Amino acid sequence: MKKILALTSIFLSLTLILVSFTPVYAESENKSVEDNEVLESENASDFYKIKEEANGKLEQYTEKYGSKAYGITAMILDTVRIYSIPFCLLGVAVGAIYQYIIGIRRLDIRDRGFNLIIAFVTILVIAQILPLVFTIVVRGWVL
Numbered sequence: 001m002k003k004i005l006a007l008t009s010i011f012l013s014l015t016l017i018l019v020s021f022t023p024v025y026a027e028s029e030n031k032s033v034e035d036n037e038v039l040e041s042e043n044a045s046d047f048y049k050i051k052e053e054a055n056g057k058l059e060q061y062t063e064k065y066g067s068k069a070y071g072i073t074a075m076i077l078d079t080v081r082i083y084s085i086p087f088c089l090l091g092v093a094v095g096a097i098y099q100y101i102i103g104i105r106r107l108d109i110r111d112r113g114f115n116l117i118i119a120f121v122t123i124l125v126i127a128q129i130l131p132l133v134f135t136i137v138v139r140g141w142v143l
Contacts, residue, residue, distance in 0.1 A: 003101055010097065070138055077131040084127035091120035 061078075062071030098113025 010094075065138055074131070074134060074138075077134055080127055081131050084124055088120045088124035088127070091123075092117050095120060 058068075058071055058075055060071075061074045062068050065071050065074055095113045095116030098116060099110050100113070103110025103113050
């Protein structure tokens with residue numbers, strides 16, 4: 001019963017995650033060429049805004065670290081730091097399910113779950129500490 005409940009909750013949570021990131025487009029019966037051109041120009045301006053924000057962020061990092069290579073590296077490390085949190089928490093949850101729910105009967109699956117938890121916690125710690133170490137090495141002890 002616990003296995004079915006756990007698998008159902010995992011399936012539902014993954015479904016909700018996928019549904020929340022799926023774009024929804026409104027359909028109109030009276031589409032014309034002009035409407036498509038307007039939509040394309042609005043999308044182009046949105047992409048241009050995203051590009052400008054990324055360039056502005058890159059310029060801030062380049063200014064802060066004094067080199068474009070260091071700025072790009074710092075921006076990548078910061079992005080990895082931010083996105084590693086949900087990824088690793090999901091991995092720890094899957095490992096806990098393997099260890100505590102599925103692994104009750106089989107020791108090899110319990111060990112696999114334990115190893116998953118250890119691996120994802122290690123990845124999380126490395127992803128959170130690496131930007132700090134990079135900043136200390138590049139800019140020195142005086143921040």
